[in-house]
Amino acid sequence: MSNQTNSGLDLVLLGAPGSGKGTQAKQLSQQLELQHVATGDLFRENLKNNTELGQLAKTFMDKGELVPDDVTQKMVKERLSRPDISNGFILDGFPRTLPQAEALTEILKGLDRKLKGVLYINVSDEEIVQRLSGRLICRSCQTPFHLEFNPPAKEGECDSCGGELYQRDDDNPKTVHNRLDTYHKQTSPLINYYKTMGVLAEIKGEGDMDAITDEMMKVVRKL
Numbered sequence: 280m281s282n283q284t285n286s287g288l289d290l291v292l293l294g295a296p297g298s299g300k301g302t303q304a305k306q307l308s309q310q311l312e313l314q315h316v317a318t319g320d321l322f323r324e325n326l327k328n329n330t331e332l333g334q335l336a337k338t339f340m341d342k343g344e345l346v347p348d349d350v351t352q353k354m355v356k357e358r359l360s361r362p363d364i365s366n367g368f369i370l371d372g373f374p375r376t377l378p379q380a381e382a383l384t385e386i387l388k389g390l391d392r393k394l395k396g397v398l399y400i401n402v403s404d405e406e407i408v409q410r411l412s413g414r415l416i417c418r419s420c421q422t423p424f425h426l427e428f429n430p431p432a433k434e435g436e437c438d439s440c441g442g443e444l445y446q447r448d449d450d451n452p453k454t455v456h457n458r459l460d461t462y463h464k465q466t467s468p469l470i471n472y473y474k475t476m477g478v479l480a481e482i483k484g485e486g487d488m489d490a491i492t493d494e495m496m497k498v499v500r501k502l
């Protein structure tokens with residue numbers, strides 16, 4: 280794709296909750312020296328700091344629903360306006376609706392940047408439910424584990440940083456079901472949206488995590 284803007288390597292990771300966006304974004308952002316911008320993490324950070332935004336977001340997150348577009352877009356616009364994204368960024372969990380995708384195009388236009396690619400990680404619903412129901416996350420560095428498929432060496436403790444592992448409030452069966460429903464209704468139309476724009480690459484998201492990272496790196500190198 281040609282590029283006559285200020286852009287660095289500006290990428291979006293698309294996929295259902297639990298498809299591995301966070302895990303892969305972490306790997307790719309380290310290897311490519313990009314900023315990892317995860318809207319879910321930004322909301323959780325706000326909640327931890329007890330901000331008004333965090334309190335508002337919680338009412339939607341607890342139900343497995345999306346935080347309203349205007350609120351989310353404002354937060355992303357502020358984040359992408361910081362100088363640390365000059366080299367490029369990986370958006371994880373944004374956009375999640377068509378209006379958000381349109382807003383992203385506008386935000387980037389205002390910054391004289393342009394999306395280089397959208398990597399869609401495709402994972403079946405059955406696998407998503409299995410993954411989320413046993414997921415544990417590190418409170419300090421957000422590294423995910425799984426009780427059955429990827430348990431930590433020491434119970435309750437992160438292998439990477441020693442932080443405390445916890446189960447996210449919204450990783451309970453009822454909320455997982457609602458989040459998947461929300462994904463299919465509101466987010467999956469973005470697959471076609473970005474396909475039509477000619478920026479979509481699909482990656483099979485089941486199997487060995489490192490092999491998936493390698494596959495994604497191959498795709499990114501061709502952008």
Ligand code: AMP
Binds near residue numbers: 318319320
């Ligand atoms: P995640 O960590 O990406 O699974 O996001 C957790 C929750 O944060 C979601 O279920 C939503 O309630 C909220 N959230 C994250 N990103 C967005 C977004 N782009 N738009 C609206 N809500 C979001």
